[in-house]
Amino acid sequence: MITIAVQAADFDTGQEIRQLQxxxxxxxxxxxxxxxxxxxxxxxxxxxxxxxxxxxxxxxLQQTAEQAEQRWALIDIRIVHRIGDLLPGDQIVFVGVSSIHREAAFNACEFIMDHLKTHAPFWKKEYYRDGSTKWVDAKQTDQQRYARWHQHN
Amino acid sequence: MKILFFGNLREQLGTGEIEVPLAPGTNNIADLLEALKQRGSEWQQALSTGSLLYAVNQTMATQSTLLKDSDEVALFPPVTGG
Structure with a gap:
């Protein structure tokens, strides 16, 4: 089962893991x-x-999770992503994947994060303590990590 | 047609959403971008960056994606979530 949440509220990592178990x-x-x-x-x-x-x-996020399900034998996927104002140290994202064997879970978790980073429509703006601001730039390395999953060998 | 703007692009244009009729001759995203650039120098400048992404009805699109008047189009910079 795929569970997606996009929310301002914080989440409990332990609770998310227990849901997967x-x-x-x-x-x-x-x-x-x-x-x-x-x-x-x-x-x-x-x-x-x-x-x-x-x-x-x-x-x-739903589409990314479905792609992961097609690629690996998974049991459940849970994705939580926060929006709004967040402080240093605050949690932003949780991706949890359960499976029978670890390889599928490790791969799917990384695949979902690499797709989320390059495709999910979120934008971060940093507000510094000196009063200045900056929109975060997308990283080329994230595109490269995404592309690895779609190389034809 | 509803057109949404997000992130830095929304700030540069000073608006997050506009409603415009689909003009004759505006067949795809590339045409729409050219039409929007006529709205002023801020629009010309902000929409000329090569890294913009496009979505039509909440699905990623390309410059050649065809448009109809009932579509929801979104223009935005590369995403930075996670």
Missing amino acids: ADRTDVGGIAIFAGQVRDTGDKPLGFMHLEHYPGMTEAS
Whole structure:
């Protein structure tokens, strides 16, 4: 089952993992990625604003999860992405994948993050403590990571 | 036709949404971009960047994607979520 949430509210990573484990005996393992707001730039970060395209965001994450399901034998996928104003250290994103064997879970989790980074319509704007602001630039390395999954060998 | 703008592009244009009739001769996204650039120097400048992304009815599109008046079009910079 695929579960997608795009929300301003914080989430509980432990609760998300328990949902992936819940009442099942066929789950062999769960791989997760939990992302948070980092303050590692040249200027101290006050907060980060996350803008998104309501409707398309959820559809894009759903489509990515379905692609992962087609590619690997998965049991459940849970994706949570926060929007609005977030402080350094706040959680932004959770991707959790359960499967029978670890390889599918590890791969699918990474695939989903690489697709989310390059396709889900979110935009980050940084508000620094000195009062200045900056829209975060997309990274070429994210495009390269995405492209790895679609190379024809 | 509803046209949405997000992120830095929304700020540069000073608006997040406009409603315009689909003009004769505007067949695809490339045509629409050319038409929007006529709205002023801010539009000309902001829409001339090569990295813009397009969506039609909430699905990623390309410059050659065909348009109809009932479509919801979105223009935005490369995404930076996660």
